[in-house]
Structures are given as structure tokens and as C-alpha cells.
Amino acid sequence: xxxxxxxxxxxxxxxxxxxxxxxxPRAMIESILETADQFVSVGDREVKKVPLLRGKSVFNxxxxxxxxxxxxxxxxxxxxxxxxINLNINASSTSKGESLLDTIDNLAAMNADMFVVRHxxxxxxxxxxxxxxxxxxxxxxxxGRHAHPTQGLLDMYTIxxxxxxxxxxxxxxxxxxxxxxxxxxxxxxxxxLGCPDVRVIGPKTLVPTDCERMGVSVFHDMYRGLEGxxxxxxxxxxxxxxxxxxxxxxxxxxxxxxxxxxxxxxAKPDAIVMHPGPMNRGVxxxxxxxxxxxxxxLPQVTFGIAVRMAVMATVTGA
Amino acid sequence: MQLDAEPLLAELAQKIxxxxxxxxxxxxxxGGVWAAExxxxxxxxxxxxxxxxVTLHRDDFSKIGLHPQKKATDMPFDVDGRHILLVDDVLxxxxxxxxxxxxxxxxxxxxxVKLAVLVDRGRRELPFSADYAGATMTLDPSQELVxxxxxxxLRFDIQxxx
Amino acid sequence: xxxxxxxxEINNGRLIDAANKLDQVQSLYIEGERIAAVGNAPVGWKxxxxxxxxGKMVCPGLxxxxxxxxxxxxxxxxxxxxxxxxxxxxGVTALACPPDTDPVLDEPGLxxxxxxxxxxxxxxxxxxxxxxxxxxxxxxxTEMVELTEAGCIAFTNANHPxxxxxxxxxxxxxxxxxGYAVWLQPEDAHLARGGIAHDGEVASRLGLAGIPVSAETVxxxxxxxxxxxxxxxxxxxxxxxxxxxxxxRAAKAEGLPLTCDVGIHHLLLSDRDIxxxxxxxxxxxxxxxxGDRDALSRGVIDGTIDAICSDHTPVDDDAxxxxxxxxxxxxTGLEMLLPLTLKWAADANAAIPVALxxxxxxxxxxxxxxxxxxxPGSPADLCIFDSAxxxxxxxxxxxxxGKNTPYLRREMQARVSMTLVGGRVVYxx
Numbered sequence: 001x002x003x004x005x006x007x008x009x010x011x012x013x014x015x016x017x018x019x020x021x022x023x024x025p026r027a028m029i030e031s032i033l034e035t036a037d038q039f040v041s042v043g044d045r046e047v048k049k050v051p052l053l054r055g056k057s058v059f060n061x062x063x064x065x066x067x068x069x070x071x072x073x074x075x076x077x078x079x080x081x082x083x084x085i086n087l088n089i090n091a092s093s094t095s096k097g098e099s100l101l102d103t104i105d106n107l108a109a110m111n112a113d114m115f116v117v118r119h120x121x122x123x124x125x126x127x128x129x130x131x132x133x134x135x136x137x138x139x140x141x142x143x144g145r146h147a148h149p150t151q152g153l154l155d156m157y158t159i160x161x162x163x164x165x166x167x168x169x170x171x172x173x174x175x176x177x178x179x180x181x182x183x184x185x186x187x188x189x190x191x192x193l194g195c196p197d198v199r200v201i202g203p204k205t206l207v208p209t210d211c212e213r214m215g216v217s218v219f220h221d222m223y224r225g226l227e228g229x230x231x232x233x234x235x236x237x238x239x240x241x242x243x244x245x246x247x248x249x250x251x252x253x254x255x256x257x258x259x260x261x262x263x264x265x266x267a268k269p270d271a272i273v274m275h276p277g278p279m280n281r282g283v284x285x286x287x288x289x290x291x292x293x294x295x296x297x298l299p300q301v302t303f304g305i306a307v308r309m310a311v312m313a314t315v316t317g318a
Numbered sequence: 319m320q321l322d323a324e325p326l327l328a329e330l331a332q333k334i335x336x337x338x339x340x341x342x343x344x345x346x347x348x349g350g351v352w353a354a355e356x357x358x359x360x361x362x363x364x365x366x367x368x369x370x371x372v373t374l375h376r377d378d379f380s381k382i383g384l385h386p387q388k389k390a391t392d393m394p395f396d397v398d399g400r401h402i403l404l405v406d407d408v409l410x411x412x413x414x415x416x417x418x419x420x421x422x423x424x425x426x427x428x429x430x431v432k433l434a435v436l437v438d439r440g441r442r443e444l445p446f447s448a449d450y451a452g453a454t455m456t457l458d459p460s461q462e463l464v465x466x467x468x469x470x471x472l473r474f475d476i477q478x479x480x
Numbered sequence: 481x482x483x484x485x486x487x488x489e490i491n492n493g494r495l496i497d498a499a500n501k502l503d504q505v506q507s508l509y510i511e512g513e514r515i516a517a518v519g520n521a522p523v524g525w526k527x528x529x530x531x532x533x534x535g536k537m538v539c540p541g542l543x544x545x546x547x548x549x550x551x552x553x554x555x556x557x558x559x560x561x562x563x564x565x566x567x568x569x570x571g572v573t574a575l576a577c578p579p580d581t582d583p584v585l586d587e588p589g590l591x592x593x594x595x596x597x598x599x600x601x602x603x604x605x606x607x608x609x610x611x612x613x614x615x616x617x618x619x620x621x622t623e624m625v626e627l628t629e630a631g632c633i634a635f636t637n638a639n640h641p642x643x644x645x646x647x648x649x650x651x652x653x654x655x656x657x658x659g660y661a662v663w664l665q666p667e668d669a670h671l672a673r674g675g676i677a678h679d680g681e682v683a684s685r686l687g688l689a690g691i692p693v694s695a696e697t698v699x700x701x702x703x704x705x706x707x708x709x710x711x712x713x714x715x716x717x718x719x720x721x722x723x724x725x726x727x728x729r730a731a732k733a734e735g736l737p738l739t740c741d742v743g744i745h746h747l748l749l750s751d752r753d754i755x756x757x758x759x760x761x762x763x764x765x766x767x768x769x770x771g772d773r774d775a776l777s778r779g780v781i782d783g784t785i786d787a788i789c790s791d792h793t794p795v796d797d798d799a800x801x802x803x804x805x806x807x808x809x810x811x812t813g814l815e816m817l818l819p820l821t822l823k824w825a826a827d828a829n830a831a832i833p834v835a836l837x838x839x840x841x842x843x844x845x846x847x848x849x850x851x852x853x854x855x856p857g858s859p860a861d862l863c864i865f866d867s868a869x870x871x872x873x874x875x876x877x878x879x880x881x882g883k884n885t886p887y888l889r890r891e892m893q894a895r896v897s898m899t900l901v902g903g904r905v906v907y908x909x
Contacts (some may be wrong), residue, residue, distance in 0.1 A: 037391060038373065039373060042374070046398075046424065122686055122688050124803040147687065164853070208690075
């Protein structure tokens with residue numbers, strides 16, 4: 001079916017689920033970022049809680065293990081006073097047992113109000129969102145290679161925080177773009193917010209086919225790709241991709257595409273360096289850069305909680 | 319219909335009298351902050367002005383949803399053990415006040431809280447009363463009292479509720 | 481059935497058969513299993529039964545080069561009974577079924593049983609394709625001579641590419657010894673490994689692992705090279721790409737005994753239609769770009785592609801209501817082959833008689849049948865349809881047990897009103 005409807009939006013145009021940053025109206029992304037502003041300070045209070053989701057049940061449904069991401073969603077939900085139920089369901093138990101939608105039906109019968117879903121298959125969150133009854137919100141916490149929209153939004157929040165506006169920015173996304181849902185969500189959010197220059201940097205084996213059609217320019221030479229950049233987003237390289245047919249070795253990858261002070265010198269002097277974590281020091285990024293003055297990797301984590309709170313509050317509000 | 323709010327402020331300041339040492343003035347966004355800024359100066363408060371945004375504690379969230387706004391809570395002093403003078407423009411149902419107290423208590427445990435309002439409309443839905451009121455006014459429930467800031471001159475507009 | 485010498489007369493229908501330059505309202509006379517005359521009644525004719533086909537078209541019964549009946553092994557998806565009824569309801573009077581059942585059709589006994597079961601149901605004619613390798617495992621050749629004696633009309637490894645090129649080479653050599661046709665799905669197992677969708681803009685955007693066009697072209701190039709060496713007669717099944725069509729066109733120009741078909745969905749849909757991960761659009765081979773789709777369409781029109789098939793694959797809901805990458809590829813198609821082919825003809829500006837040839841006379845020739853035409857002496861396998869009638873595709877209107885198709889809840893134009901096999905009315909709407 002052609003892209004004639006947006007499964008994230010209700011008939012009233014409001015956000016019902018967050019599945020991808022692609023196709024989100026610009027005003028809606030901006031509204032989420034502004035809402036997040038209100039939540040940033042909540043973390044500094046003696047009582048780090050507001051009652052917006054009091055009495056709501058949020059199910060963290062992780063079919064793919066990720067303690068870190070699950071924890072950030074858990075903190076976000078708890079700061080909104082929701083009840084949080086964590087479920088780690090590894091793929092092997094579902095493959096011989098219950099189907100994905102049966103699992104969802106069962107949990108929905110326990111009066112779930114929100115599902116935060118991570119799944120190894122692209123499109124799993126869409127499937128669930130189209131299946132649940134009205135009133136249940138689905139937040140995609142990462143589906144295969146497809147999307148990780150809260151990460152994309154927190155990256156936008158971080159960029160906006162340091163650079164104020166997107167209008168004259170050059171943003172480079174570096175590394176394993178092919179397998180990266182973070183890259184896809186970032187690209188769509190950046191182009192929607194009016195960022196005029198989004199660059200993708202990586203070896204041909206790790207850049208998706210027809211990547212330019214997403215509105216980016218592709219570079220295979222990192223020095224050229226970083227020229228004059230305001231923002232550098234480094235992607236995580238999964239261990240299993242470091243050796244084999246995609247790359248010969250982590251060492252050689254670092255040589256060409258690892259962020260070092262030498263390469264970063266090509267970007268603007270005030271360029272910020274981001275990474276979704278967890279970092280592979282010495283593979284994607286040199287330690288002095290990760291810990292250096294241009295790194296905003298830890299603020300990303302802090303903002304991530306506020307952005308996830310904003311997303312949860314937005315999909316829950318009428 | 320309009321109503322000059324400046325005399326109400328003077329009246330209120332007079333009723334409060336001298337502000338005890340160690341008392342912080344805290345306004346509730348938006349009108350309460352305007353009133354609090356003026357009272358802060360009139361009463362010669364020494365601690366910086368506090369501001370409360372109550373959106374995250376509203377009880378009508380599930381009905382009207384969340385709207386992003388620039389107004390943010392700002393507590394530039396330690397709330398614990400502090401005497402607080404809470405300022406709002408209008409006291410009506412008391413629901414905003416409930417949300418404001420919840421928000422305030424997220425920052426610590428104040429020694430005491432007193433409430434000052436420009437106008438008490440007296441149609442309470444919760445058990446609150448003002449310690450100081452510039453005026454008490456009975457209005458038809460269909461009417462709304464909205465504080466406007468016109469070049470730092472405060473006035474009330476009485477308008478039909480929308 | 482040999483005793484059946486019933487005389488049937490079909491009047492007022494528009495007879496269509498491009499092979500016999502037939503496109504006019506005429507009467508058709510059937511005696512027993514065969515067509516007795518076209519236009520003028522044979523001398524001394526007296527009909528036992530008269531069928532009025534006013535306002536309808538009468539064409540040869542459809543011949544489908546690929547219909548999965550799911551028996552044996554997957555009766556929860558479909559049964560022989562349900563799919564044979566679906567066939568005749570779609571005007572399909574003969575079909576070839578691939579050997580990818582469970583167990584695989586790699587032994588004469590299994591083929592005989594299938595023929596016997598289909599014969600007992602006695603509706604559409606069933607032509608089994610035998611497995612090219614045992615268990616479709618790509619290692620050991622099957623007993624092709626015995627399988628042919630049991631009723632197999634050609635040999636294929638279905639959608640299981642033979643990884644070992646030596647085995648493919650030997651299989652083609654061996655089949656060529658006896659002149660058997662080898663049907664091959666051109667897909668390089670390595671290039672397609674783990675792939676879910678056409679490697680292009682859509683797969684990149686949706687984060688679906690891609691199957692590059694080179695998976696098809698590498699396989700076709702290999703097959704063509706081995707054809708030159710072995711002299712094997714090869715039929716390529718389900719072409720999917722523009723470059724694939726070009727390779728076939730060149731091989732045909734070279735004079736190689738190569739034929740090919742395309743699935744009807746690949747002529748009408750592209751990867752864009754996947755939308756938000758709609759698993760009804762998962763196919764094997766994958767739906768490719770709109771440019772590929774248009775090139776396939778041109779290939780059908782210029783004759784590079786010999787036939788259109790339904791690639792009928794009943795898939796149950798449980799196998800579709802899962803994330804796109806876990807969904808089973810394929811769609812039900814027997815009952816939509818006629819309307820979708822006519823829809824394609826309208827979209828591609830192809831004349832109806834020309835389009836109908838691609839699902840009648842041409843596939844008949846590929847199967848070595850003398851049907852697929854309207855001529856005296858040929859089998860009275862016929863489809864009478866109303867080209868103006870609309871019908872809705874719903875789980876209730878579909879006879880097939882497979883209810884999943886991209887056209888679910890959509891409207892179809894052209895409805896079969898009657899199907900005859902061997903002079904017998906096997907379906908009436």
C-alpha cells in the first residue's frame with residue numbers, strides 16, 4: 001500500500017504512537033523538543049517526579065536485549081509516575097512459542113497503557129501499533145535497522161541545545177550507516193527540521209543502496225566529509241561486523257573512519273561530537289575525543305531522559 | 319470590561335505589611351509571576367524571586383493533554399525549611415494552587431506557605447483560603463478574569479469564558 | 481469419460497483466441513471432450529445443451545505455470561479440494577504445481593498420488609513439476625526418467641537455488657540427455673542470503689536487508705553459460721528485474737532454447753507498495769523498483785517474457801501477521817489471474833487477445849499441451865467471463881484457502897461466469 005496514511009497519527013492529527021521520525025510533521029517534532037525543555041529540570045529536583053502518568057502501566061517489551069536503552073525508558077516512565085513493567089523476551093522463546101501479536105494481546109489484557117518495544121525485525125513496532133486497540137500507545141525503542149526515533153529526537157534536542165537552529169548546519173553521520181536505525185532516524189529528523197546539509201560517511205560496504213534518496217550526500221573520505229561540519233554523529237560498530245566480508249578489521253576501520261583529533265580538526269572549531277552509546281573506544285572514536293571539550297555524549301544521555309518523558313507525555317495526553 | 323490591578327497590588331502589599339526575614343516570594347505562572355515581581359520589589363524581599371510552572375502537575379492532563387511552553391519552574395534558592403509567600407493573580411477553584419503546592423514540594427519541605435492573591439473569586443472546589451487578598455469579587459461562572467500585562471501596568475480583563 | 485459424446489453449443493459469446501486470429505461473436509460447438517467447430521455448426525448438429533454467452537467473452541481456459549496446492553504437508557494453508565475449486569473459479573483449466581511440498585515431489589510414488597488425488601477431484605488438469613534434486617537439497621539428482629513416467633512435465637528446484645554450480649551443471653546435462661525441460665528460479669543463493677526486499681531506496685529507508693538485482697543477473701548469466709555447455713532446455717521462472725529481462729532477450733537472440741515467465745504481481749506492483757511494512761507485499765523474488773516493473777511489462781509485450789502466471793501461494797494469517805522480515809512470501813492468485821492480467825493489459829496498452837495469450841496459448845506451448853486455443857479438435861477447455869463485471873476480493877469471495885493478497889478488500893473487474901474442462905462444465909458462477 002502506498003504511503004497514504006501515517007500510522008503514528010490519529011484522525012485528529014495528534015501523535016498516538018512514536019514509530020519513526022520519518023513523516024512526522026515538523027511542528028510535532030518541535031513540540032516534542034519544547035515539551036522536553038520542561039522535563040530537563042525535573043531531574044535536578046529533590047523529588048524527581050511529576051504525576052502526569054500516575055496510574056498508567058508502561059510495559060517495556062524488549063525482544064532484543066539492551067539494558068541501557070531499557071533503563072532510560074524506565075527512568076523516564078518512573079519520573080512521570082507511571083508503573084513500569086520490564087519484560088525481556090529473547091527471540092528463542094518466542095520462536096518456539098507464542099507469536100508476537102499473541103504476546104501483545106496477553107499484555108494488553110493486563111490493561112497496559114503503553115508499550116515500549118525493541119525488536120530485531122524492522123517494522124515490528126508498526127505491526128504492533130496497527131494491532132493494538134485505540135488508547136494503547138506504542139513507542140518504538142528500536143526495530144531492526146529501521147528506526148530508533150527517541151534516539152533521533154534526543155539527538156535533535158542535543159543539537160538544538162548547542163547550536164540553537166538547524167538552518168545553517170552541516171551534520172555528518174559517520175560509520176555503519178547500513179545497519180543503523182540511529183542514522184535513519186537522525187537523517188529523517190534533520191531533513192524535516194530544515195537542516196540543509198546532512199552527510200553520511202562510511203565505506204561502501206556500510207552505506208545503504210540509494211542512500212542519497214534520503215536527502216543526504218555520501219562521502220567515503222572522512223577528511224573531506226568532515227570539512228566545515230558543525231555536528232559529528234558517530235555510530236556504533238557492532239562487534240560482529242568488525243571482521244568478515246564488510247570490514248577486514250576494527251583496526252583498519254579506525255584508521256579510515258575512527259574519529260581522531262586529526263580528522264576532527266577538519267570540522268568547525270566549535271563542532272560538537274555525539275555518539276548514541278555504548279562507545280567502542282579506539283574503534284569509532286579516540287578516547288581523548290570522547291572525553292574532550294567538544295564531546296556532548298554525556299549530555300545526550302541526560303537529555304535522552306527528558307525527550308523520552310516528552311514523548312511518553314505527548315502520546316498519553318488526549 | 320477592564321479593572322486596574324495596580325490599586326489591588328498596593329492593597330495587597332499593605333495587608334502583607336513587612337515581609338519576615340528569610341521569606342521567599344514565589345509567583346505562579348503566568349499572572350502570578352507578574353504580580354509576584356511587583357510585590358517582590360514593593361516588599362523589599364532579599365531572596366531572589368521564585369517561579370512555578372504547574373503544567374506538569376495539572377489534574378486535567380488526561381483531558382487536555384500537554385502543551386509545550388516556554389514557562390518553566392525556577393527555584394533559585396533552597397526550599398527546605400524556607401518560609402514561602404506564594405502569589406497568584408486569581409484564586410478560584412483552588413486546583414491551580416493544589417498543583418502549585420505539589421510542584422513546590424518536589425523541591426523540598428518549606429517551613430510554611432502563605433498565599434497572597436490579587437482577587438479572590440470565592441468559588442472553591444478544594445479546601446483552600448487566601449491569607450491575603452487584594453479584593454474579593456463575586457462573578458458569574460460564565461465570566462473569566464484574566465490578568466494582562468500592558469507595558470508593566472497590570473490590569474484585569476473581565477471576559478466571557480471560552 | 482470416453483463415452484461422453486455430449487454436444488454443447490455456446491452462442492452469442494465473443495470468442496477470443498489470438499493464435500487463431502479469433503476475436504468476434506460466433507458460436508462454438510463442442511462434442512465430447514473436444515471443440516467440434518467454430519462459427520458454423522457441423523452437419524447434422526443437434527445440441528444436447530445450449531449455453532448463452534451474450535455479453536460475455538469466451539477464451540481458452542487459463543493455463544497457470546505456477547500454482548502451489550500445498551498438498552501434501554501444508555493442509556492448514558490449503559488443500560487440493562480448496563485450490564482446485566479456486567482454479568476453476570478463476571477460469572484456470574490447467575496448472576503446473578511446483579514440487580516444494582512436504583514431502584517434496586521427488587519420488588514417483590508421491591507424483592502418482594498427487595495425480596490420482598487431482599484426478600479424483602476432476603476439475604482443473606494438474607501437471608506436476610518434479611524436483612530437480614532430492615528434497616530440493618541441491619546435492620543429489622532425482623530419478624527424472626521415472627518421475628517423467630509418473631507424470632512430471634519438467635524439473636525444478638523451485639525457490640531453493642542450487643548453491644553448488646557443479647550440481648546445477650550436472651542436473652542440466654542429465655535433463656538434456658532426455659530432452660527434459662529444466663525450470664530454474666534465477667537467484668544466486670549467496671547474494672540473496674538474508675535478504676528481504678529489493679535492494680534499493682525503499683529497503684534502505686525501511687531498514688530491510690536487500691536482495692540486489694545482481695542476485696538475479698548473476699544466476700541468469702551462470703544458467704545461460706551452462707546452457708551453451710549442456711544444451712539444456714531451460715525455462716526461467718518469475719523474472720523480477722530489468723537487467724534480467726535484458727539478459728534473457730540477448731540469450732533468445734542468440735538462439736538458445738530459453739523461455740521465461742513472470743508473476744502477475746510483479747507486473748503490477750513495485751517495492752514502493754510495501755508502504756509501512758505491509759507483509760502482503762512480501763514476495764519471492766521481491767517486488768523490485770517501478771523501473772523494473774515497467775521493464776517486465778515491456779518484456780511481456782515484446783515477447784521476451786513468454787507467459788504470465790499467478791504464482792499462487794496460499795499463506796495462512798499466522799504466517800503473515802508477523803514482522804515483514806518474518807512473513808512468508810507469496811499471495812493467493814488463481815482467482816485473480818484473469819482480472820489482474822486484464823488490468824495489466826489496460827495499464828500497459830496491450831490488446832486483450834494478446835494479453836490472454838500470455839495466460840493461455842503461450843503457457844500451453846511451454847507445457848507441451850495442445851490446449852490454450854479455440855480450434856476444432858483441441859480440448860474443450862474454456863473460460864467464459866464477463867469483462868465488465870466487478871467483484872470484491874474478500875475472504876468470503878475467495879475459494880482458495882489462502883486469503884492473503886495485496887488485493888484483499890479491493891475491487892476486481894472481470895468475473896468468470898463459467899469454466900469448462902474437457903467439454904464438462906466444472907464451474908458456474
